[in-house]
Amino acid sequence: MNRNSFFSVLEDHYHKKLPFVVYSRPINTIIKCWLQQNDELYTTDSYEESGFVFAPFDSSMDSILIPVEKSAHSILNIKPNEQLQVRFSTKRSEPLNVEKEIHINLLAKGISEIKKGNLNKVVLSRFEKRNIETVRPLELFKQLYNTYKNAMVYCWYHPKVGLWLGATPELLFKVVGNHLTTISLAGTQPYIKDEVPKWKAKEIEEQKIVTDFIVEQIKDYTSHINILDTETVRAGNLIHIKTRIKSRINSSSSLKNIIQNLHPTPAVCGNPKEASKAFILANENYNREYYTGFLGELNLKDTLNRNTNKQNVENSAYSSVKTISNFYVNLRCMQIKGGVAKIYVGGGITKDSVPENEWQETVNKTKTIVNVLR
Ligand SMILES: C=C(O[C@@H]1C=C(C(=O)O)C=C[C@H]1O)C(=O)O
Numbered sequence: 001m002n003r004n005s006f007f008s009v010l011e012d013h014y015h016k017k018l019p020f021v022v023y024s025r026p027i028n029t030i031i032k033c034w035l036q037q038n039d040e041l042y043t044t045d046s047y048e049e050s051g052f053v054f055a056p057f058d059s060s061m062d063s064i065l066i067p068v069e070k071s072a073h074s075i076l077n078i079k080p081n082e083q084l085q086v087r088f089s090t091k092r093s094e095p096l097n098v099e100k101e102i103h104i105n106l107l108a109k110g111i112s113e114i115k116k117g118n119l120n121k122v123v124l125s126r127f128e129k130r131n132i133e134t135v136r137p138l139e140l141f142k143q144l145y146n147t148y149k150n151a152m153v154y155c156w157y158h159p160k161v162g163l164w165l166g167a168t169p170e171l172l173f174k175v176v177g178n179h180l181t182t183i184s185l186a187g188t189q190p191y192i193k194d195e196v197p198k199w200k201a202k203e204i205e206e207q208k209i210v211t212d213f214i215v216e217q218i219k220d221y222t223s224h225i226n227i228l229d230t231e232t233v234r235a236g237n238l239i240h241i242k243t244r245i246k247s248r249i250n251s252s253s254s255l256k257n258i259i260q261n262l263h264p265t266p267a268v269c270g271n272p273k274e275a276s277k278a279f280i281l282a283n284e285n286y287n288r289e290y291y292t293g294f295l296g297e298l299n300l301k302d303t304l305n306r307n308t309n310k311q312n313v314e315n316s317a318y319s320s321v322k323t324i325s326n327f328y329v330n331l332r333c334m335q336i337k338g339g340v341a342k343i344y345v346g347g348g349i350t351k352d353s354v355p356e357n358e359w360q361e362t363v364n365k366t367k368t369i370v371n372v373l374r
Helices: 003-015 100-115 137-147 201-218 255-262 275-284 302-306 356-372
Strands: 020-024 030-036 043-046 051-055 063-067 071-077 120-129 152-158 162-168 171-176 179-190 222-235 238-249 294-301 322-328 333-337 340-350
Touching: 003 020, 003 030, 003 071, 003 137, 020 137, 030 333, 051 255, 063 179, 100 120, 100 137, 100 275, 100 340, 100 356, 120 275, 120 356, 137 162, 152 238, 162 356, 171 255, 179 340, 201 222, 201 238, 222 340, 238 294, 255 275, 340 356
Parallel strands: none
Antiparallel strands: 020 030, 020 152, 030 071, 043 063, 051 063, 051 294, 120 340, 152 162, 162 333, 171 179, 171 322, 179 238, 222 238, 294 322, 333 340
């Protein structure tokens, strides 16, 4: 399928108010889309179906599914470094809500909770609203794709839920057969060209909390746990500390076990998990909805990934091939509603955090999205 028809089919689907997702995984020359053929709201609780999942931060809310058998699927092959032609840029206003004081107070409350010994780490977030001139989600998707080649870039729409776009650097986990790969990502600094990053003890500790948590949470469900070297990775105008963790899923463990144990990680929630989640729900004063939830492919056969230009691929025909799932944490994202973009940003707080610096970190994080709104 060529670029124009790929995107015009999507435009048409969006105008008919039918659910879809279009996305490209990091360092990938494939853009995929799933076009749901009706406007039902499907959910998954078992994670045994095949499809595309869009899950909230708070797992007491439903995870939405675009089921394989209810959707048409198509793929666009892109040349490495190829830029998609953007026909309309999206103009933005200045932020409609500047709530620095409110966020600084929240940060101070989080730090004091940590100092009292009730938490080790908590991730506190906020949103920034901006008017956008004309909402053209697919043009915005192309802008994101052109700008962030090493992110999971997506545009997800369901008429009963809303419209979300993002460019996330964070893999929650990937499963290929029984091989599980997950990453621990935390610590944030602005990216400065040609500068060797120096990480402070606070950032190293913050990231280690995530690695230790992941290992602890997967140890009863997997074997052969291998913690790879920690490295610095770039995500747009930012850099983070990252550790890759590989293991093999036990035959008695399910995908649901892995999800329940990993999500939300201390990269987006905190540690201990339940106490930090309770602190967030009680104090953030807004609903994160799908920000810091996760999204991605659920139980696909790997043949589906290799097929090009096929619609309505029947999964069951390839039952002997490996099953693949890959989920990304929904970060550096926005929700668009009635001409307003709501951009979500947060950061990890530990005992050594300085509220002013943490505020600035959230401002820097808004740029991932703000930079594609001209
Ligand atoms: C919470 C966010 O990012 C997370 C928090 C980070 C941090 O605290 O340094 C770094 C990467 C992400 O795991 C966000 O981007 O909104």
